[in-house]
Amino acid sequence: MPELPEVETIANGVNERVRGARITRVWTSGKPQTFKSPEQEIADTLTGATIAAVRRVGKTVVMDVTRKKIAAQFLIHLGMTGRLLVSQPEVALPAHTHAILSLADGREIRFVDPRRFGRLSVTSGYTGPGAEPTTISAEAFAQLFKGRKLAIKAALLNQSILHGVGNIYADESLFRAGIRPRRQAGRLTRAELDRLHQALQDVLARAIHLGGSSVSDYVDAEGRRGYFQIEHKVYGHAGEDCSDCGTALKKLVVGGRTTVYCPNCQK
DNA sequence: CGTCCCACCTGATTGC
């Protein structure tokens, strides 16, 4: 479901509500695919721990916890349909709930994930697989794509190059930079890469400001929708007229993902 | 190693 702006919105929302809380009990669903660490290890690490902070790294929600002076991290990757909710215990459990952290004050942090593409694990020292798009310099950004033969869209989606960008923000930033998604990453000029760097950071900042994109059912920790979808210029608009030039937007598949672009504005 | 493709899941929507 969520890309960088949605994960950031969720992490910030959860952080504001549970930072400093103590976890008294952990329940997990036993669906093996969901758990990258053994469920017992997750329970042992979190039970009795205090939540120091909840933040985003790439598309992963990182919960920093301390238990008996030992620091650890609970990683929540939301996949396509994962949600992280902070609820009062009397609120009915949603279907497909896969983990519940009960807090000392009675509230519950719930991980809900219908498609089960999400993953839960515990670790320490997590830094994510790639570079951080919101703060990377134009120079370092350009460096990432040197010599790469894959399509620029596929490169943007590759989390080990740049982490946090997904299908929506890849298409939206390529449109705003005027670059066709199939262009070979290593053959973009420095000027084009600078435009892409700027467009990507603008789009991500704007989307974070609006609470992310709610395409179907994405909601943050408090059940609020995001509003960046109103500003999508290409994602979800295949066949419609380009908002800038009126040309019909085209759809194709790049890196295995549906891709929409303007054949006139993007070169 | 780089790149491509498909499997992994459920649910909503579309089309016959």
Next chain:
DNA sequence: TGCAATCAGGTGGGAC
């Protein structure tokens, strides 16, 4: 109305 096909914000493993 009913049922099958298609599509979805993401990864990760295997094939080439």
